[in-house]
Amino acid sequence: MSTNLMLHEPPSALRLITQAYMSPLIIGFALLPTQLIAYLNFQQDPALKFEDHLFHEFAIAIATLEGLFVTYATWRCYQSSGEPLLRWLTLGFLAFVLIYTLQGAFTGMAQRNIWLFCSMGQRRAWRCRFCSSSGYSATTCRQTGLRSARTRAHG
Known part of the structure; x- marks a missing residue:
């Protein structure tokens, strides 16, 4: 056959x-x-508002648990392979989770202090950008054979 x-x-x-x-x-x-x-712009009345802080806090809790799982999985992959990019991705995911948790904690204060609530989103984005770009540049330098001045002086 x-x-x-x-x-x-x-x-x-x-x-x-x-x-x-x-x-x-x-x-x-x-x-x-x-x-x-x-659809929302043309079909809904702008005077209608829906606020459900409890649902938002629940959604942030679920997203935080998912983020912790992704952080743990990335950390385990880093332990297994030793790849520097995975270390930076782990730090980026961890920073995302920590800052997103703070944003969830400030959800109830969004009406009284909107800038505190909104600034957490910006801090999270900048922290993730920094960790991602740092990991990418460190991995690229290692792969292309570029070394920092401190490494050249000692090695």
């Missing part, structure tokens, strides 16, 4: 139909957030 299987190229007409179907589908999914925003 043979396990060889002959695969044939699909006809060009089928490929054309598939591409014609796939292109609007991708565009539709890409524009879905815009469609939802337009």
Whole structure:
């Protein structure tokens, strides 16, 4: 009994139909957030407000647990491989989780002190950018053989 299987190229007409179907589908999914925003903008009364701090705090708690899991998985991968980029990714994920936790804690104060609440989002973004760029540059320098002045002086 043979396990060889002959695969044939699909006809060009089928490929054309598939591409014609796939292109609007991708565009539709890409524009879905815009469609939802337009719906809210044109169909909803701006005077209506929905505030549910408890739900927001619950969502942040779930996101924090997921972030902790990703941080742990990245740390375990770093322990296994020793790759410097994974160390920086672990630090970036950990910073994200810690700052996002603070933002969740300040959710209840969002009405009274909005700047404290909003600044946590910016701090999280900058911390993650720093850790990601530091890890990328350290890994790139190591792979290309570039060393810092301190390393050249000692080694």
